[in-house]
Amino acid sequence: MKKVLSFAAIFLIIGSCFAQDFGVYQRNEFKSDKGILPYRIFFPDNFDATKEYPILFFLHGAGERGNNNESQLVHGASLFIKKEIHTKYPAIVVLPQCPATDYWSNVNVVTDQAGKRDFQFKKEGPPTDALHMVIGLIEQTLKNYPIKKDQVYVGGLSMGGMGTFELVRRIPNTFAAAFAICGGANVETAPKLTNTDWWIFHGAKDQVVPVELSQAMNTALKNAGANVKLTIYPEDGHDSWTSAFAEPDFMDWLFSKRKK
Numbered sequence: 001m002k003k004v005l006s007f008a009a010i011f012l013i014i015g016s017c018f019a020q021d022f023g024v025y026q027r028n029e030f031k032s033d034k035g036i037l038p039y040r041i042f043f044p045d046n047f048d049a050t051k052e053y054p055i056l057f058f059l060h061g062a063g064e065r066g067n068n069n070e071s072q073l074v075h076g077a078s079l080f081i082k083k084e085i086h087t088k089y090p091a092i093v094v095l096p097q098c099p100a101t102d103y104w105s106n107v108n109v110v111t112d113q114a115g116k117r118d119f120q121f122k123k124e125g126p127p128t129d130a131l132h133m134v135i136g137l138i139e140q141t142l143k144n145y146p147i148k149k150d151q152v153y154v155g156g157l158s159m160g161g162m163g164t165f166e167l168v169r170r171i172p173n174t175f176a177a178a179f180a181i182c183g184g185a186n187v188e189t190a191p192k193l194t195n196t197d198w199w200i201f202h203g204a205k206d207q208v209v210p211v212e213l214s215q216a217m218n219t220a221l222k223n224a225g226a227n228v229k230l231t232i233y234p235e236d237g238h239d240s241w242t243s244a245f246a247e248p249d250f251m252d253w254l255f256s257k258r259k260k
Contacts, residue, residue, distance in 0.1 A: 022073045024081055025095065029069075030137040037133040038069035038097045041141075042081055044090035054091040054151035054255060056080065057138060059160030059167070065100045072097040075157060079245045089255040092145060096137055102130040104156070104163025105185070119213060121162070121186035127170060131163060135171060142174075150259040155179035157241040158209060165189070165217065168196050177257035179250075181241045182206055184213025190220035197257050198228035201244040203236025 025040035044053065058080070064071040072095045079085065080093045098104055106128055108120040127135065142152065154175050156164040161183020168178050169185075169192045177197040198221055202214035211232060218230040233243045244250065 021081075022070075022077060025073060025077065025093075027069050030096070030133055030140065032133055032136050034129040034132050034136075035099065036067075037099075037130070037137060038067055039137060040069060040073060040077075040095045042086075042093040044086045044092070049146055052146045052148045054089065054153065055141065055145070055147050056091055056093045056153045056155070056254070057134070058093065058095045059104050059134070059154070059156030059163045060095065060097065061156075061158035061160055062098075062103070063158075065098045065102070067097065067099065069097055075241055076155075076245060079251075085251050089251060091151075091255070092141075092147070094137070094141060096134055098130045098159070103128055104131050104134070104159050105166045106131070107162060117208070117210075119162075119184055119209070121166075121184065121189075123186045123188050127166065131166060131170070134163075134167065138171070138174070151176055151255070151257070152259070153177050153254055153257070155181070155254075156183065157181040157244075158183065158238070161209075161214075165193065168193050172196070173259075176259040177254055179244070179254065180214070180217070181244050182209045182214070182238055183217075184209060185217055187216050187220035190217065190224040190226070193221060194224050194226040195260055196226070198226060199250075199253060200228065200230045201240050202230075202232055203238060203240035203243075204232050204234045205237045206240065208238040 025042045030037040060072040106122045110118045152175050161180035164178050164180045165185030169189050172195050175196045179199045181201045200214045200218050202211045221228040233240050
């Protein structure tokens with residue numbers, strides 16, 4: 001009985017810490033004819049509506065899909081609200097949550113008998129409903145809040161990394177910089193991504209999303225004339241976002257960028 005109580009107490013403490021840490025992210029919803037997109041939004045300390053702020057949109061991975069407006073905070077959200085980060089770079093941060101049955105990127109994922117995945121990215125065609133709503137959310141946010149239009153950023157991991165490439169392609173004159181962690185895209189779309197500076201991350205031992213996808217996009221972006229850098233972690237698997245978020249100059253790099 002004591003052990004049961006002990007475990008219960010631990011879970012209560014964990015839940016309390018989660019709520020305390022991420023309670024600064026306000027709950028909200030974006031509604032459109034495509035559905036409802038839950039999202040969280042963070043405003044820096046002493047937010048002043050008469051001043052303009054940089055803004056970061058972050059797209060989560062497939063494992064955080066749903067409608068609880070909470071799971072999307074699992075990876076990355078704690079970094080963006082670190083005191084030393086938002087004190088040095090006061091910015092608005094927005095984290096939408098993709099519905100469980102949808103995907104950020106317009107891609108077909110085919111798995112062979114050996115379990116290997118083939119990602120077939122569509123070069124053209126309409127966005128998924130989820131990405132369509134993200135675009136609407138971005139337009140609404142940039143209109144309704146005091147935003148430095150030359151400091152709009154986007155990034156994501158895994159499914160969100162794929163969504164980041166596609167989002168920049170669909171609204172190419174919006175973002176000063178973007179980061180894609182263990183993502184990928186159709187290399188033929190690279191010429192449409194050159195107005196944004198890029199940092200691409202991937203784990204060399206990734207068994208979920210092949211590292212070759214990031215390597216191919218890095219090459220395609222360079223050939224198209226984009227400002228891009230690639231970081232491959234030799235010992236990382238799919239969880240390369242842990243290493244990426246630990247990069248000492250990650251936030252410095254991001255907030256130093258201004259739209260061309």
